[in-house]
Amino acid sequence: MAMRSAGTPQDHDSSTRYLTELLSERQKLGPFVQVLPICSRLLNQEIVRLSTLVTNQGFVDHERLEHGSPMTSAGPLSNGGAMDLGGWAGLQTERMSMSQAASMGWHGAPTGSITPVVKKVLRLDVPVDKFPHFNFVGRLLGPRGNSLKRIEVTTDCRVFIRGRGSVKDSAKEEKLRDKPGYEHLNEPLHVLVEAELPANIIDSRLNQALEILEEMLKPV
Structure with missing residues (x-):
């Protein structure tokens, strides 16, 4: 995602258009936030960065941004134009000021410093040798793969x-x-659980996913 600055009037116009595009994409991403948490977080960070930049140049009514009020085409710009930011309030689960957003961590958790994002992969072997006739794959997937999707949405893994x-x-x-x-097709049946999350929460999310999967792998 390219970083842009607001120096000249042309840059200001470009930044305004860019911010509008970001907000539009954030609205489209709304239904998939739980499935694409990292994408959502990065997009939010860029929106916060650019909004703060434009605000500092006097192009946005900071009071509206701070209270999460929707900004429409009636919002004034210093060059006499207008900026349509199409409902900032609806873009986040909870309304927050720009200063708050800049200090928020993963999923809105306050943090004093930036927590590094790490990637981990865990393996869980499927007990096919003990239960050779049980349909473990079908149990894990569920109807139309919904069981697996629910685990991913719930745990961010x-x-x-x-x-x-x-x-x-x-x-x-x-x-x-x-x-x-x-x-991997030459190996026994197994499940890989992968997560790319802040270091302070990744282990708990992985363990949560493993607990759910272990329960599902118990034949009934």
């Missing part, structure tokens, strides 16, 4: 089913087995 039996079509699995990227 990504879940991948890997190993022998992870491909629905056994003939297709045999064809893929020795191809690059499909080496």
Whole structure:
């Protein structure tokens, strides 16, 4: 995502258009915030950065921004133009001032310093040897894959089913087995849980996902 500054009038106009585009994309992303948390967080950070920049140049009514009021095309600009920011208040779960937003951490948690984002992957073996006739893949996926999606939405982790039996079509699995990227098909059936989250919460989210998966892997 390119960083822009507001120096000349042309830069001001460009920044205003850019901010409007960011806000529009943030609205479109709304339904997918839980599925794409990192994308949402980065977009929010850029909106906060640019809004603060434009505010400092006198192009935005800071009082409106601070109270989360929707800004419409009636909002005045110093050059006599207008800026349509289309409802800032609806873009965040909770209304917050720009100064507050700049100091908020992951999912709106106040933080005194920036917490580094780290990536971790955990493996959970599926007990196929103990229960060879149980449909573990079907249990994990659920109807139309909804069970797996719910875990991902709830924990902010990504879940991948890997190993022998992870491909629905056994003939297709045999064809893929020795191809690059499909080496896992030579391993026993297992689940990978991946997360890319702030260091202070990633372990709790991964453990939450593992607990849910372990319960699902108990045949009933």
